[in-house]
Amino acid sequence: MTEISIKYKELSESDYRLAVRCAPCLVYDKKEPFLPQAIGISLFYDTQRPASLLFYHIRNNLSFKQRLKDYIEAWVMTLYHTLMNDRKTDPKPFALYKFYNNRPQPVLMTIRDKWKKNKAEKVIEYAIYYSSDIVHIYDLEHVWVYLNKDDEIIGVKGTRHGVIMTLYGSASKIKYQKKHPIVYCTPGKHSNIVDPKQLNRRILERACGYNYVGKDGVYDVQFFNDKIWKKVREFDPGKEKIREVYRKHYTFKPTFKMTKYMIPTRKLMKPWYDLMEEIPDRIIKYLKAEVLPYV
Structure with a gap:
């Protein structure tokens, strides 16, 4: 695996109890075919870059041009979600505020509360592993729960296609299911959102439809080295065959319920x-x- 320089704390059973107590309640479409298979837990006490989100790691083999391209793509994706997902549902569509509030945030420990920025005492990372999503095999999404010194939740962040988003505008707006x-x-x-009204139905129906399911095959896992890829590809039948299987078994029309x-x-x-x-x-x-x- 790729070596990552990062402070890492071994987890105790009390850490796991805290992670269970503060875990997000994940809500899916009635017909969702892929549910989490495992969740990687990390606990952060100071500012650092998440080891499980390699999108934000500056690797030595990346050129400046590629790094710049990565960050431009992140900002474009953020702006896209702001304009397409929030425009029709937010009664006060402050586009510039949304863009500022939801910009890519690679640094942990700070959470935005409206226009303020609060510092958390600790952050629990939930790296949510799915065997597949509807377009590619292997999917890793993230939720970060921010806690104060009393282990009370003060904010939640999550990923949308690799971009870190502040999911709730303030702690008072966080919605709970059985305290989660x-x-x-x-x-x-x-991708993580906080309101079903943010669902872009046209795009999601297309992604789950006949022409898109399985089209990317096995996803490009960034921390796999050549030796690991060689092992995996012995069992990879290729994108076209994976696409045929997904068309037959996984094509579905979301209910949006x-x-x-x-x-x-x-x-x-x-x-x-x-x-x-x-x-x-x-x-x-x-x-x-x-x-x-x-x-």
Whole structure:
């Protein structure tokens, strides 16, 4: 695996109890075919870049041009979500405020509360592993829950296609299900939002439809080295065959009825670095069980 220089704290059982108590309540479409298979837990006490979100790691082999391209794409995606998802649902569409509030935020420990910026005492990271999303095999989404010194929730962040978003504008706006902050996961794609009204139905129906399902094959996992890729690709039948399997078995039309609730349990949780080491074998297991028998 890629070596990452980062401060890392071993998790105790009390840490896991806290992670279970503060875990987000994940809400899915009634017909969602892919649910979390494991959740990598990390606990942060100071500002650092998440090891599980390599989008924000400046790797030595990236040129300045590629780094700039990555950040431009992140900003474009942020602006896209602001204009397309919020324009029709926000009664006060402050586009510039939304763009500022939801801009890419690679640094942990600070959470925005309207125009203020609060510092958390600790942050729990939930790296949510899915065997697949509707377009590609392997999907990793993130939720960060921000706590004060009394371990009370003061904010929630999540990822949308690799971009970190502040999900709630302030702590007072956080919605809860059985004391767990609610995070809605878009049908088939699992991006994190806080209101079903933000769902872009046209785009999601297209993504879950015949022409798009499975089209990307096995996703480009950034922290896989050549040796790991060689091992995985022994079982990879290729994009076209994966696409055929997904067209036959996974094409669906989202109902946009977000009624499938899931509160992560201790059984799903493990340290992020343990989960990271398991991911190649998890992908192979999925290919052998859910793809290769139908090729």
